[in-house]
Amino acid sequence: MSRLTDLIARAKAKDRALGEELEREFKTLASRRAFGLNFERHRPESVELPGRPVRRGDKVRILPPRGSVERGDQRLWRVIRLNAGAEPQTALVSLIDVEDPEMVDVAVADLVVLAEFRDYIYPGLVSTGKVERGDDKPFHTVINGENFHVLEALTYTHRGKFDAIYIDPPYNTGARDWKYNNNYVEGEDIYRHSKWLAFMERRLRIARELLDPLNSILIVTIDEKEYLRLGLLLQQCFPEAAQQMVTIVINPNGVARGRELARVEEYAFFLFFGDASPALLADSLLDTESTTGTGASRVRWEWLMRGGSNSRRQDRPNLFYPIFIDPQQKIVVDVGDAIPLGQPKESVSDRPGLVTVWPLRTTGEEANWRTSPSYLRELLKAGHARVGAYDKKNDRWSMLYLGKAQIRRIVDGEIAVTGKREDGSLLLEATTDEAKRTPKTVWNRPGHKAGEYGSLLVKKFLGGRAFPFPKSLYAVEDALRIAVAKKPKALILDFFSGSGTTAHAIMRLNRQDGGRRQCISVTNNEVAADEQAALRKEGLRPGDPDWEKLGICDYITKPRIAAAITGKTPEGQDIAGDYKFTDEFPMAEGFEENAEFFTLTYETPVAVSHNLAFQRIAPLLWMRAGSEGRRIDDLPHTGWEVADTYGLLVDLDCSAAFCEAVASQANARIAYIVTDDDRRFQAVARALPDSVEPVRLYESYLSNFRFSMGR
Structure with missing residues (x-):
């Protein structure tokens, strides 16, 4: 049933003559087909929200008994009140869109919240x-x-x-x-x-x-x-x-x-x-x-540590050896020899000022490298191997090298050497003239x-x-x-x-x-x-x-x-x-x-505006700033905090320190400022670098969901 048909039926229930007249006019209009795609825009969708706590004022459905496979009651009810002290907890609910509302007490556990798509969400x-x-x-x-x-x-x-x-x-x-x-x-x-x-x-x-x-x-x-x-x-x-x-x-x-x-x-x-x-x-x-x-159009540096089959230390013990790198210059200083299978890696001494890199998985399991120590030395000498990225979480360095197919392309002229990095590895560029x-x-x-x-x-x-x-x-x-x-x-x-x-x-x-x-x-x-x-x-x-x-x-x-x-x-x-x-x-x-x-939650505007839903809003603020680096998950007890790509100011008396910290963070893109006072917000915004977008909380959030969706 389309939305208009539904409204006409409700009008008939209240005034039959008016409803029938509206229905005649609707059928006349519906018979006039305009050019293009015509279809019934059915009443707004609805979705059940299992797991969402039941609140006063919610629209709900009453679930069928546990163990039943029958379709439940599809009527909509509104929660009038939650009965405190009842065990199990019950709620008084009233039937929606009827002449004589029916009210019943129902166990809260037997209710599921329902959101219609014409409803506002936060x-x-x-x-x-x-x-x-x-x-x-x-x-x-x-x-x-x-x-x-x-x-x-x-x-x-x-x-x-x-x-x-x-x-x-x-x-x-x-x-x-x-x-x-x-x-x-x-x-x-x-x-x-x-x-x-x-x-x-x-x-x-x-x-x-x-x-x-x-x-x-x-x-x-x-x-x-x-x-x-x-x-x-x-x-x-x-x-x-x-x-x-x-x-x-x-x-x-x-x-x-x-x-x-x-x-x-x-x-x-x-x-x-x-x-x-x-x-x-x-x-x-x-x-x-x-x-x-x-x-033909790629130059790919591969991981030196082996993955997949035959990647454990015991599979290829001759490929388990240390690589000594300078973490400051990000260069390989030396390549050690393979150690016997029964010999622990701790038997190899670290070298002052250097980091010893072993082929270890994030779980700590011992793996192996893809090349022998002697071949890796040749690759390093030719600029075909280098130190990769540092994994902060697992405190380890990756190693990269050029496979034989890539080296062959250099020899064949498909890849040009355009220079060298500071660590001696080659800068490469594909030169293929293959037509795209x-x-x-x-x-x-x-x-x-x-x-x-x-x-x-x-x-x-x-x-x-x-x-x-x-x-x-x-x-x-x-x-x-x-x-x-x-x-x-x-x-x-x-x-x-x-x-x-x-x-x-x-x-x-x-x-x-x-x-x-x-x-x-x-x-x-x-x-x-x-x-x-x-x-x-x-x-x-x-x-x-x-x-x-x-x-x-x-x-x-x-x-x-x-x-x-x-x-x-x-x-x-x-x-x-x-x-x-x-x-x-x-x-x-x-x-x-x-x-x-993440899982989507449904908040109340009151909780949002009073800073009571910050932990659920925090991921949205982080995503708006690029979903990079650290996230501010809790309200800062100091009144402000600056993460990798954004900052949060809660106490406007700390605005000077906040603006200074934001200015010193090169990757900062957004500054979220919590205030109901637009004049104070503008004052803080003027003190921020031009490259940083000021966003007022929670006015920007609430107004977006109140007005922007065209309901």
Whole structure:
């Protein structure tokens, strides 16, 4: 039922004659079809928030008894009061939108809070873990929450900042793959297409607020069920963008349905905003004479420590030896000899002023180097090896070297030596004259097979856990390369992140060119439809720990991204096999990247304005400042604090010291100033460096969510 139909029904209940007249006028208007895509914009969606504490004034639903698999009461109730002292705690709730409100007392444990999308929200974030291997790189973030609400949260932190958005939304196949108003939309639903269009339109309208209007790209994948409607919807939502559709062969064997031809492809819409254009690539993605993986345009320094199989000390004991480096100059002073397998590394004495580097994993396990001591000495002499980055968290240095393939390219003239670093290692630049070209609109590459490089790859990273229909890692990588190859510091959003393929692909791009691209992934924690009935029979409900641990975010997305970074499955086993195509190396090596995981929370404006929700607002402030370095998680007892990229001033009497500290922090971008006095805020803002953006808390936060979403 559309929103207007719903309102007319309510009008009929109060004044039948007026309701019928409105209905006649509505039918007359509805019969006048304008040119373009017409669909019912159904009543605003709603989402249940299991685990969110019940508060007075909340909209709630009453849950069915534990153990029941029947659909619960779908009526909406409002919490009138929470009954103090009752055990178990109860609440008085009143039925919404009826002539004669019904009131009942219900156990709070049997209520679930419901948010309608026309309601205002005041979001926060709670950290649920992190992985750090990327030293000072910005953090990729994964947010568990309803994506419409997370998109609203991002309007405060990233409005107009995203260089690319890549989404793989539900394809609306008629299977139970997505919900509308907490109900699965199935094939026999006569409003299936209009519900999907309304669902997509709401999210795309917020997404346009997040894209950089001067230079950004939106990529949306789809199959044959909705590609026609989606194409027209995108044109209507983004009339200013240049739009193209790409055909991607994902299953050369094809899938035949009934009397249809065997389908081998799906589609991706590319929308280019402002000055954005597709990056030129060595591979057109169609022509047989250009293939991904030539490596002709890259100069890659590899990790000296071995990963994957045969990487333990006992596997190759002759490759376990010390390297002595000067940490101040970041140079290798000497390479020691291999020590016997039974001899502890402590038997080798440290040297004054030097750091002894051994091939050790972050767990402390002894590994081995990729080269012998004598060959490493040759590499260092030739400038083909050097000291890498210092890992502060694990207090260790990495070592880098050029593999034989890269050295051969230097000899063949494909790579030019343009100079030397202070440590004696070579400065290199690819000199290939291979013509780069604009990618074609039909892609036919082995790496785009969804089965082998989607489903099977996800199982490999998750130790056998399955996820339905993930994208090929390499297909997503190619799509994003077109969008952000020219932007090594690009910011990318995926708000239908599923198994986390987009973040994984961005890590691969970063490794290939040394980029610092950052991905924000958004997904909910929905449990697969075929598992829900069994869990309910066991007496479980959404919000219970044993239910939530099987949700997509906790069971798939977070573990997959962590596994990609660490090179280990959730069970701690090295991931077997190598990456393919553009960059081939053992998956067990992982990536030098950082990631943090969050869950969306719903705050009250009173708690926010009185500094009572700061710990949940703090991650948003950190993200707005770039998701880099240290975060200020608690209100500073000194009245102010300055982190790596931003500062927080709570006590305006300390403004002089605060401004001085901000000015001395070279990477500071934002100064958050907590005050209700605009004149004092302006005074502090004038004392800050011009390069630092002053932001008033909590006025900027509250006004963003009160007014910016156009409710």
